Amino acid sequence: MTSLLSSFRLAGLTLPNRVVMAPMTRVRAAAGGLATSSMAAYYAQRATAGLIITEGVQPNAVGQSNPGTPGLHTDEQVASWRQVTEAVHVNGGRIFAQLMHGGRVSHPDTTGLRPVGPSAVAGEGDVFTPTGPQPMPVPHALTTAEVVEQAASYAEAGRRAVDAGFDGVELHGANGYLISQFLSDNANLRSDRYGGSITNRIRFAVEAVAGTVDAIGADRTGIRLSPGAAFWGATDGETQELYTALLAELATLEPAYIHVEATAEEALLRELRRVWPGALIMNPSLPMGPKPTGRDDADRWLGLGADLISFGRAFLSNPDLVERLRAELPIEPVDMAALYQGGNDGYLTYNAYQYPSEAAAVPVAA
Template sequence: MSNLFESHRIGDLTLPNRVVMAPMTRARGTADGLATESMATYFAQRASAGLLISDGIPPNLVGTASAGIAGLRNDAEAESWRQVTDAVHAGGGRIFAQIMHGGRMGHETTTGLRPVGPSVVAADSQVFTAAGFVPAPEPRELAAGEVTEQAEAYAAASRRAVDAGFDGVELHGANGYLINQFLSSNANLRTDRYGGTIANRIRFAVEAAAATVDAVGAGRVGIRLSPGAGLGDIVEDEMPELYGALLDELGRLDLAYVHLVASAEEEILLDLRRRWGQTLIINPSSWLTRGDSVFGASSTDLASADHWLGLGADLISFGRPYLANPDLVERLRLGLPLAEADVATYYAGGDSGFIDYPAHADTGQEDVA
């Protein structure tokens, strides 16, 4: 069994530990889509992670899911991220950009454009705008030629990301966004080569990944998936077979990693582990036990990390624990208690609840392990 604090290699990178900071939307970009100095501070504070994964970053205007997000839609936005990647590297860290096309999970008040999706089916869900959360609108169906254009958008944004100093990219194929919408059987009602059968429903994900590999190299490309999570009003018929077929096809591309949310039964995830021969990141938050929490899953902890390492995961991603614990690796290593983040500041903007959480050395906590 691997130890959480052992090194691991992905692509050309040697990670000093197996702790990954999961991608989390913090909505701290400028109104015109630029990364900020505070964002550079935020990620640099957490550079002791084996790997940092950025907020979801839109690859183009129509793919912008939320207000307040820094983009990779053009060269100016990409250049604004350089202060982030420079700060992380100065702190000894490594960072991937998560490329997130919102598809139908966008809003015209954010982009000036009607959102697009596989089919004209609105999500029974909320989207984040400058005015707060509002019902998701009805999207415009992508024409066949436009589907290829949107797959290529991931590749174009990835080139800009690498040029801006990111060590690699992660395609966001989870949580109800565009790739996940094509995988779906209720958001995707197409009758062409992108809909209906499993082979057709996985086609967009594979084409987006292949285009990105061609753009920046396989060792710089990962993908995040959430089998059966149901977020963004997604239903996936034949879910185990769907994701098995997808991983088989992605395996031919020799991606750096697959990042799975533990959103399905353990046996399904273990089967996917067996089918995937490269690095596997698991986010152990259990979407099967949502309870009454507005955010659903319980957070990843050391016990769940060790459990999944024992089952064959290579790396473990931590989401919410990283919000209030910039030195999470050290706290886990020393067995220190974890601070709780203030939910009200998740998308509030500004530095409060963003870069003002102290490291344990500044709190007077004593080592217990």
């Protein structure tokens, strides 16, 4: 059976283990969507992961979902990320930027802009704003020409990511954000070539990936998916047919990987593994679900054919997670109240495991 701690060759990168740090929003960016020295320290602390995937990074201004998140659409943002990528690389790590366009999951109080989406259908639930949670407004329904522009924003952000020193990018096609909204059968009510049939509903995702592949190369491009998830009210009916068709189209582009969340029945997830010819990163737990990913989950999914396993919350409170998994050390719980509070508390305050000193272990003679 494949070992979680064995190496893996991922599109030109040699990963020393199969442990991936999943993308997790931390809202610690500075004004203007700039990465900070604290963010550099945070990611560098976790550089023993086989691969780090950053928090969601907006590819353009209208794509920002939450306050305090970083971007990759200005020269200043690119420059600010270099301290992060350099710190990770100096510590021996590899890092992809997750490109996350919120689409309708946004608010004018955050961006100063009206959110956009495939159709004029508001998302379900409240979204974070600088003044607290607020209902999502009805988004501007993108024209056909505007859809093409938004798809191209991932490629442009990908170019900037490479300029900033990232090893690649992951397009966020999951969790009810813009790509997921186009895949949806209730957020996407379009009648043009981007809506209606499965062939049309997958078109935006395929074009976004294809553009990024053209811009920076297939080996630098991945995508995250959450089949059947229904986040923010975006459902994707005909889930198996939809994702089977999507993977068939993506396979022709030969991206570095797909990153799948366990948001559907296991039978469907195993079928997607069967039909996908490339590398698969599996996240065995639901985002913010009751049980974070553990070693048993990882070993099980490696046995089911996953190539890499992404860990989320366990990486927040255990910067040395790889060592803890290797030595079967205790996994510290995360302080949920500190996830989005800002500052370094609950961000840089978690330490590596402290082994008992040899002196303390030697009994003192009477």
